[in-house]
Amino acid sequence: EAGVTQSPRYAVLQEGQAVSFWCDPISGHDTLYWYQQPRDQGPQLLVYFRDEAVIDNSQLPSDRFSAVRPKGTNSTLKIQSAKQGDTATYLCASSRTGGEDTQYFGPGTRLLVL
């Protein structure tokens, strides 16, 4: 079974630039999570989906961040105008409701905003 995949693995931006992160969850996993993990801190939930529906995006900075999962499979997280404070690793995770429901993480995208 393939794991959660993410791309790109690394991104370096100037402040004000836009960037998109892509996630492909494990096949059959209906729940998909995006986390922001600053250096030496725990993952902080940004948004999560059940199928194509957003369940909770209360921690997503809505003025600059957006996330979609249009077909309930792959997902894209976009930062419209990056700030230095966005420097972090962005982790995608997926799980299956009602199954073993373990959350599996992708390798992450390391973002550096200069």
Place this chain on the structure above:
Amino acid sequence: GEQVEQLPSILRVQEGSSASINCTYENSASNYFPWYKQEPGENPKLIIDIRSNMERKQTQGLIVLLDKKAKRFSLHITDTQPGDSAMYFCAARDTNAYKVIFGKGTHLHVLP
């Protein structure tokens, strides 16, 4: 509340001794408590978990305890080895919403 508090933030132990990490949670609807190990440059990997219908679980040198009344759970690593040095995160998941909240992490150093 949805906070998960994790202590200590840094833990240094001698090789062969045990290490304990403690977490507390606020959401009484939490029913699933995973523990993750994260090595530098890697993603978090599940090492053990416990559900709310259990008080204790043990696997391969790891013990997790859950006290639902006190909203407290803990990880105990017995006979620590240098390979156990890493960041460890606890988490709690809401039974209905499947929302997973992480603690801030414990940096474990196993000293030779």
